[in-house]
Amino acid sequence: MSFKQHKVRVGISIGDFNGIGPEIIMKSLKDKAITDFFTPIIFGSGKLFTYQKNIFKLQQLNFNYITDATQAQSDKINMVNLTKENVNVEMGVPTEESTRMAIDSLEAATNALIKGDLDVLVTAPINKDVMMKHGFAHAGHTGYLEEKFGKKGLMFLVTNDLKVAVSTHHIPISQVAESISKEKIKKQIKMLNQCLVEDFQIPRPKIAVLGLNPHAGDGGVIGTEEIEIIEPAINELFDNGVLTFGPFPADSFFQPNKYKNYDAVLAMYHDQGLAPFKTIAYEEGVNYTAGLPFIRTSPDHGVAYDIAGKNVANEQSFSEALFMAVKIFKNRQEYNDLMTNRMRPRRNSANNGVDEDLPDENGH
Template sequence: MKERLKEKNRPVRVGVTHGDFNGISYEIMIKALMDNRLYEMFTPVIYGLPRVIGYHRKQLRLTDLNYHVISNSSKIIDRKLNILSLSDEEIKIEFGKSTPLAGQFAYQALETAVKDIKNKKIDVLVTAPINKENIHSQDFSFQGHTEYLTNRFQVEDSLMLMVSDSLRVGTVTNHLPVKEVAQNITEEKLLSKLNILHESLKKDFLIERPKIAVLGLNPHAGDNGVIGTEDETIIHSTLIKVKKQGMLVFGPFAADGFFGSGKYTQFDAVLAMYHDQGLIPFKLLAENGGVNYTAGLPIVRTSPDHGTAYDIAGKNLASPASMRQAVYLAINIFRNRRQWEAMHAHPLSEQS
């Protein structure tokens, strides 16, 4: 009982996996976490390489950046910047290059952090960008973080949800070739994604009656069957069923007009059919402050909404805005879930 109370009262522990060290991950992690005042609100734990963070500290001339190197999560010091060391060896950094070594350590960081969050050593997970090619191995055969975490936490489905201050966009299909998208838009998948999105908006964002807009698959949402039938036979018919369950869903909307007219501001979230349909307008509207959140998991995981940015790696040009927002969002969702659980565990407490 005492341990549980102590765990509840401690600052939120934010585990941050270092991603591909040949990209901008260390630069954005350091820039996002270098203000010591933040540690009163949460405890950051970077799963990474002390020698690499030391190199960046020197390159960025951050003489006031202090951190505590630990060998495992039992040694985390709250209200300090912790670096959980994956290796003490000298590491060759090759900015802008995809190397097998970077992929191996990216995977090692993920596996270690997942083990720790399962054992409640950390509370939330923030993942820095990986290279989907060099991380691939016999152990990691997934298309990205979302698919990997869905598998590791043994849930049937999850939802890639892009989040900013003014917009939330989920996708029915994630990292698929365009030629395979249409065949993967099914009633079963739509129902699954809509249910995950609806539940997440209620529990993770505390929106009691969320309004969800659903985009069409084809240009002009099919134009009544002239430009494809999927919008009418699959998407529209599925939305009718969902509405009968009491969910506030609307559409399918033609994607270009929906975003171009600003209609997205009338909804709590948008469900796009495929990756670029949702992420291109999202990134334009969110600018540097977007976050990738994996809804539907038993744990909270966020990530910056950008990749490794090899082209600017090592040049001190990377913005930490998305990484910073990823940390803040993870903490907010973690607290929202606690609040939601408390409210529903004691339904009469609201009336007292």
């Protein structure tokens, strides 16, 4: 079966079940035709989801209960049952039980992805602070996946029209300036450029880079990081064929007539990039971890304890995350197939002048 015919296996971790994770997962999968597009494999609890689907009046949703991702059926919504015990649900309140299952779900799904039993991973929201108090060693999914995959990633928030990456992730604002460097920014822009080419099929992406300081330093009056670090990185990459521009003042960049001239933006820190992104791309944005060997997406919002259990959570961002993971997987496979064919030796036919593939070792 070619990659174009392959039905993508989408692993789903449930996040904190006392938040809106199970609700947005089930609402995103409620259409019976969903399995025509991909094979969902949820890592959770049958009893938990049965209880919650009654709360959200989704009784028509049925699961194929399995003990391992390899048992998933392509035409069903599959549930890897991590526990057969009853689950105590306390909507809107993080508990030790909900936190432990969030960790177990993420670890089980990630391990299945590494083993090759899944093609992509989509993660529901977690409570980072509470998870760390219960032994989770990372301030979010990105750090965890970097450790598991042995490679640095880049937090990348995306829609069709707006794509924003951040140079520094979940660190105090007081540590941002000391955490950026010319080499780090160059590496991140290269990663971003490659991601745009391979995963989003943009042949010659244009990347805008924001300054760190107000007014991008105002010529060194309000900080020198732009002059000493950011601008040299941009110039060096541009001279080597990477279409990188800036540094731009962040306060005026996110106007439609500006940001739409670029395929992606690299912000220097979390709120500098995510605050405008979440304002512009409200409920449709997707968090994608770029640069990793495996594909992981998530919605661009949190656990939303304040609306948990009220049946008002909007599933659009999670739905976008599901379909974007599938699309990126197919784009990456198509790119790899194209590059493989380009690298294949060819000969010129003496008879008809048409290039033909060289025969293999068996003469075919």
